[in-house]
Amino acid sequence: MSVLIVGTIGLDTIETPFGRKNEILGGSAVHASMASSFYAQTAIVGVAGNDFPKEYADLLKSRNINLGGVQIIEGHTFRWSGYYEYDMNKAHTRDTKLNVYAAFDPKIPDNLKKSDFVFLANLDPEIQLKVLDQLDKPKMVAMDTMDFWINSKRDALHEVIKRVDFVLMNDGEARQFMETPNLPVAASRLLKLGTKAVIIKKGEHGALLFTDGVHFSAPSYPQQMLRDPTGAGDSFAGGFIGYLAKSNDLSQENIRRAVIVGSVMASFNVEDFSLDRMRRLKRKEIIDRFQEFKDFSEFETIKPAHIKK
Amino acid sequence: MSVLIVGTIGLDTIETPFGRKNEILGGSAVHASMASSFYAQTAIVGVAGNDFPKEYADLLKSRNINLGGVQIIEGHTFRWSGYYEYDMNKAHTRDTKLNVYAAFDPKIPDNLKKSDFVFLANLDPEIQLKVLDQLDKPKMVAMDTMDFWINSKRDALHEVIKRVDFVLMNDGEARQFMETPNLPVAASRLLKLGTKAVIIKKGEHGALLFTDGVHFSAPSYPQQMLRDPTGAGDSFAGGFIGYLAKSNDLSQENIRRAVIVGSVMASFNVEDFSLDRMRRLKRKEIIDRFQEFKDFSEFETIKPAHIKK
Numbered sequence: 001m002s003v004l005i006v007g008t009i010g011l012d013t014i015e016t017p018f019g020r021k022n023e024i025l026g027g028s029a030v031h032a033s034m035a036s037s038f039y040a041q042t043a044i045v046g047v048a049g050n051d052f053p054k055e056y057a058d059l060l061k062s063r064n065i066n067l068g069g070v071q072i073i074e075g076h077t078f079r080w081s082g083y084y085e086y087d088m089n090k091a092h093t094r095d096t097k098l099n100v101y102a103a104f105d106p107k108i109p110d111n112l113k114k115s116d117f118v119f120l121a122n123l124d125p126e127i128q129l130k131v132l133d134q135l136d137k138p139k140m141v142a143m144d145t146m147d148f149w150i151n152s153k154r155d156a157l158h159e160v161i162k163r164v165d166f167v168l169m170n171d172g173e174a175r176q177f178m179e180t181p182n183l184p185v186a187a188s189r190l191l192k193l194g195t196k197a198v199i200i201k202k203g204e205h206g207a208l209l210f211t212d213g214v215h216f217s218a219p220s221y222p223q224q225m226l227r228d229p230t231g232a233g234d235s236f237a238g239g240f241i242g243y244l245a246k247s248n249d250l251s252q253e254n255i256r257r258a259v260i261v262g263s264v265m266a267s268f269n270v271e272d273f274s275l276d277r278m279r280r281l282k283r284k285e286i287i288d289r290f291q292e293f294k295d296f297s298e299f300e301t302i303k304p305a306h307i308k309k
Numbered sequence: 310m311s312v313l314i315v316g317t318i319g320l321d322t323i324e325t326p327f328g329r330k331n332e333i334l335g336g337s338a339v340h341a342s343m344a345s346s347f348y349a350q351t352a353i354v355g356v357a358g359n360d361f362p363k364e365y366a367d368l369l370k371s372r373n374i375n376l377g378g379v380q381i382i383e384g385h386t387f388r389w390s391g392y393y394e395y396d397m398n399k400a401h402t403r404d405t406k407l408n409v410y411a412a413f414d415p416k417i418p419d420n421l422k423k424s425d426f427v428f429l430a431n432l433d434p435e436i437q438l439k440v441l442d443q444l445d446k447p448k449m450v451a452m453d454t455m456d457f458w459i460n461s462k463r464d465a466l467h468e469v470i471k472r473v474d475f476v477l478m479n480d481g482e483a484r485q486f487m488e489t490p491n492l493p494v495a496a497s498r499l500l501k502l503g504t505k506a507v508i509i510k511k512g513e514h515g516a517l518l519f520t521d522g523v524h525f526s527a528p529s530y531p532q533q534m535l536r537d538p539t540g541a542g543d544s545f546a547g548g549f550i551g552y553l554a555k556s557n558d559l560s561q562e563n564i565r566r567a568v569i570v571g572s573v574m575a576s577f578n579v580e581d582f583s584l585d586r587m588r589r590l591k592r593k594e595i596i597d598r599f600q601e602f603k604d605f606s607e608f609e610t611i612k613p614a615h616i617k618k
Contacts, residue, residue, distance in 0.1 A: 041613060088490065206514070217605050256608040300566055
């Protein structure tokens, strides 16, 4: 099964305590597709300006990522500039230039309309709806969003959530959108809006999965090597959907496994800027880190004899 | 094996979004001993004023908690007054009156000096050192602290940490004390100070255990019924040490189990004010909730065939 990812392709200028990088390859669709490409055949729908560096396109193609749905138009590529302070938990935006995304009208190529697994990465929810309208019976659709759309396009966001299977949000966004500080409550409200499952990404605290009546708590990696958190959520989503597509199995057991795969991919992505860690990543490292996740979260059952009568 | 807990016995005035309660039973030793009492024979060393209500002492005695090490002296019992805002993640102190704790000089009764498992709950680290000096070869000692002592008694705190087996801290305190935003880094610095294990309590995000070379990540309970977070960390510690004492097993496997027992006890404690939930708590509920923790955190291993060659 193949994966279609709709989102931004961008040039990021990023400052973290570990350095400053100018106009490096970034964007939600880029980070997500890179992570997905380790598992499934992956295609991007998006737009880039005619200033988009050929070497960046070549890097994505070298991962067999299908760029046939990427429009190249006269103008500048999307740019984001931001910095992280000492604790690196929060991205501070210096500047966002939508550039060619300002008038982005997504056109899904015919051969991609039948994609089985679709990830609507963070984008204007009205654009996400236009994508949904063009899909031909996808097996599973996941979406992400951000505080900016929660504040400015609440109704469209409700409509998207009603039409997708998985909603991915970070913890702050879920609390804000559902107007409660309690994450399990926020998740149950999101489920009531009509989606089948909610994944709350908590950065250094792992991720939570909520489906009707079932809850899964995924640990985070004890990350000592954190250089640049940009794209963590997108690489999580890409690993998650790529693994689901490849295994073509939407059982609770496999969804949990895919959440851990997403966590594994995010844990690698943050170890360096842009896709620098991901392009060096080996299959064996993924298997080993997944096993680490298992090892550091397993425990045995309680012995009732040790509780007083 | 029996448990000795040294900490505060207090009267709390608490306001949360679920109500306001005046001078209810609280204090670090009270919450910890209540949780421990479900597993092991438990004794408290502390001090109360002659205004300490008899019904509160009776409640502790009804759990077979040994109060022989509690000095009752002329004066007022320790009082804390605070409130929680909407998100309930942080306690805001309105007023702390040390009262009889101002001149507390701990005297461990002879029959308690040989206690095998000791928890030094949050108290002045100089008092914690006086307790350590009176113990007769305990099998295991754990300690907790708070930001106030990190700021005011850093050297004494270093000394305590060097002499105990387990250091329990919340995430904010560990970051502050070890001067790093990265929790795994903070934990490895704490281990270098000389303790054998570090447990970082993260409230709604669970708990992390670090020992030399081994890491364990414990999930949190998806708590929808959170009425009063006061004492969560202390009931975690009490459940943790009570279970270790009863099972008398300091293997990695059993320490992990005890971390989950602590998480289970904290998850009940926050469901009502003071000890109100704990006094109603049944053995069967503990077993069931432990199983819930296991169910919502388990996952199967990755299938290597689903990663591209």
